[in-house]
Amino acid sequence: MDGARNGSSAGRPGWNRHVSGITAAYNYGSWAARHEEQAGQRPVGDIDVLVLGEPDRDQLYAALSTAEQRLARLVQATIQRPCLAGVGVRRLPR
Numbered sequence: 001m002d003g004a005r006n007g008s009s010a011g012r013p014g015w016n017r018h019v020s021g022i023t024a025a026y027n028y029g030s031w032a033a034r035h036e037e038q039a040g041q042r043p044v045g046d047i048d049v050l051v052l053g054e055p056d057r058d059q060l061y062a063a064l065s066t067a068e069q070r071l072a073r074l075v076q077a078t079i080q081r082p083c084l085a086g087v088g089v090r091r092l093p094r
Contacts, residue, residue, distance in 0.1 A: 015063050015064075015066070016063060019056060019060045020055065020059060021053050021056055022052070022055045023052045024052045024082065025049055026049070026050045027047065027048065028048050028050055029046075030045075030048075031044045031073075032048070044073075046073060046074040047067075047073055047075045049064070049076065049077045049078070050077075050078050051077050051078065051080070052080055053079075055079065060079075061077075
């Protein structure tokens with residue numbers, strides 16, 4: 001997430017700063033679409049995050065848990081190797 005758009009990363013910029021092994025992280029899905037002011041039929045239930053790299057999973061899930069508490073919303077992570085870079089989503093700041 002250059003934030004979900006400019007870095008509002010799972011809510012706040014830098015949520016992934018203390019997670020080793022992340023090459024990049026991106027918001028996608030309905031939350032990111034609404035944040036970009038795209039209309040949708042259904043209410044947003046969670047925040048989807050694509051994590052590229054080989055993150056330390058304990059650190060990652062701790063960071064996501066903190067983001068969930070801050071946002072009062074479920075944050076779902078999908079972890080992939082960096083080969084997916086450039087798939088048309090916005091990068092999160094570190």
